Amino acid sequence: DQQVKQNSPSLSVQEGRISILNCDYTNSMFDYFLWYKKYPAEGPTFLISISSIKDKNEDGRFTVFLNKSAKHLSLHIVPSQPGDSAVYFCAASHSGGSNYKLTFGKGTLLTVNP
Amino acid sequence: NAGVTQTPKFQVLKTGQSMTLQCAQDMNHNSMYWYRQDPGMGLRLIYYSASEGTTDKGEVPNGYNVSRLNKREFSLRLESAAPSQTSVYFCASSEWGILNEQYFGPGTRLTVT
Numbered sequence: 001d002q003q004v005k006q007n008s009p010s011l012s013v014q015e016g017r018i019s020i021l022n023c024d025y026t027n028s029m030f031d032y033f034l035w036y037k038k039y040p041a042e043g044p045t046f047l048i049s050i051s052s053i054k055d056k057n058e059d060g061r062f063t064v065f066l067n068k069s070a071k072h073l074s075l076h077i078v079p080s081q082p083g084d085s086a087v088y089f090c091a092a093s094h095s096g097g098s099n100y101k102l103t104f105g106k107g108t109l110l111t112v113n114p
Numbered sequence: 115n116a117g118v119t120q121t122p123k124f125q126v127l128k129t130g131q132s133m134t135l136q137c138a139q140d141m142n143h144n145s146m147y148w149y150r151q152d153p154g155m156g157l158r159l160i161y162y163s164a165s166e167g168t169t170d171k172g173e174v175p176n177g178y179n180v181s182r183l184n185k186r187e188f189s190l191r192l193e194s195a196a197p198s199q200t201s202v203y204f205c206a207s208s209e210w211g212i213l214n215e216q217y218f219g220p221g222t223r224l225t226v227t
Contacts (some may be wrong), residue, residue: 004156032213043118043204043218044157089156097210100145100164101172104156 001028004092006105014113019077023090026071030092031061034102035075038087047088048075078111089108115139118219119190120205124227127195135190135222139207145208146188147172147216150201157204164211191208195226 006084009080023033025078026114031052036044044082050064050073063076077084121136126198139146144165149157149172159172163182177199188207192199205219 006156009154034212041220043206043220045218046215065128091156093212095213099213100162100170101159102157102212102216103173104154104158106154 001026002106003030004090004103006019006088006090006108007028008108009106010109010111012111012113013080015082016079019075019080019084019110019112021075021077021088021090021110023105024071024073025073025075025092027092027094027103028071028096029096030103032093032095033064033073034091034093035062036089036091036104037084038089038107044089077110080110082114084113085110085112117119118205118207118217119135120203120219120222122222123220124223126227127192128227131195132191132193133195133224134145134192135205135224136187137189137219139179139205139217140186141209141217142208143183143217144185144210145214146177146182147206148188149204149206150174151172151204151221152201155220160190160203168224192224195224197226200224200226 035047038044063110087107091102116137117187147162148160203222206216208214208216214223
């Protein structure tokens, strides 16, 4: 049973436009969400996170939106740059459970075309 | 600061062979983790160590053992490799748990034939 779903395996956008990556979760106990970015042959790197007490968190060009009622979060990248081309993983955790376990989605490959 | 280092980068094993994947971090982090990533899949937690001297099972621990040798080092051992263990293995560390940012190593690509 996949508790964190990224239903779009890939996304292609033009440089300068907005990229929107989506993530859905099924476990209502999840209350902390993260996005990681991964380039080929490298380990993932942390991008941005959001706690369930918020519905938005912004860091430069990256904004994560959380809709708890829909169990949905999205990552917005504005403006998109070619260097943003990577696989993006959504991850979730239940802070009242284990502080050491993240559940990852399968990832979305973002390609930003010059 | 090297961050999180992993050795080896690549390894090919025959079924039944054993090996140990090494991981070290120089950030004085308390928590360390081992994940595997398979094609079309997200990362799955194999084992973690919340702090020096402790280890716990993650989502997919079968066929693996771990050792938290000291605060810096966390190794993953495959006692009898199986083709199903063909994967890319990532080690990560964080100050305390996942509410602090996890830093990942570059990965070890393991093939079991």
